[in-house]
Amino acid sequence: MxxxxxxxxxxxxxxxxxxxxxxxxxxxxxxxxxxxxxxxxxxxxxxxxxxGGLLDPGPLSLREREIVIDRTCALNGCEYEWGVHVAVFAGPAKLTGEEVHATVQGDATSPCWSAAEQALIAAVDALHHRATFTDVEFAALSAHYDEAQILEIMLLCGFYRTVSYLANGLRLPLEDKAARFPA
Known part of the structure; x- marks a missing residue:
């Protein structure tokens, strides 16, 4: 550390x-x-x-779950938790270097994301910035994800915002084997 x-x-x-x-x-x-x-x-x-942990198998794929977690932590400036998740789960979730980078410095329009992943990133961003969805955002999310998945997305965003508060507020030292935010 x-x-x-x-x-x-x-x-x-x-x-x-x-x-x-x-x-x-x-x-x-x-x-x-x-x-x-x-x-x-x-x-x-x-x-x-x-x-409150949500790392058990749920209605989202590992890849989808990790996109939500990584983006949430990045938006909250939580390098600690983002780095732990990238180090442990990016490989198994089959996230490329470009995709990992885009969780921090990209957005929903980054070309590395599929249409469903773009809706996912847009949803995370909306929850982060406004704590809600517009009707258009919810419709876009609903085009790719069912009700159980949408609830899981919202729960993950809330839980990892809390984790970000903890890691940032406690000023936790970065773990040695964790990834670092891209420069």
């Missing part, structure tokens, strides 16, 4: 057994992220945070 110090101290090992088991399950054996260690130091916050 970088040398920055979070504003709230993270848990240090050895972790309480229940928390250790949760870290192993969430991180699949990798060391826990600073974000998780900070939140896990406060049981109520940790329980609520884990209950």
């Amino acid at each position: 970088s040398q920055a110090i979070p504003r709230i101290a993270p848990l240090e090992p050895p972790y309480p057994p229940e928390v250790q088991q949760q870290f192993v399950r969430i991180m699949r054996g990798a060391p826990p992220l600073v974000l998780f260690r900070v939140i896990a130091a406060h049981k109520r916050a940790w329980d609520k945070f884990r209950a």
Whole structure:
């Protein structure tokens, strides 16, 4: 990790057994992220945070989910979470370098996106900037995504805005293996 110090101290090992088991399950054996260690130091916050997680298989494809998460984090200036997601999921989600770059410096009109992905990016942008959709934006989204998928998109945007608030507000140091925003 970088040398920055979070504003709230993270848990240090050895972790309480229940928390250790949760870290192993969430991180699949990798060391826990600073974000998780900070939140896990406060049981109520940790329980609520884990209950809101949306990384389980849902109605969106992995690729669609990661586009929503990456764009949301980029719009919120959250290099910490954007970088973790790009490092872990961009490959499995089959996001190209151009697409990853466009989540930060592009928009819905970037030529790398399919028509459905353009509607997805436009929806994320609308939620970020206005917390709603115009009728035209909702119709464009509905042309490609069903109701369950649209709800998932909205939930992901809200959850990762919260994650961005946490990572940015706590001034979390960037993870060593995480990607960095493009220059």
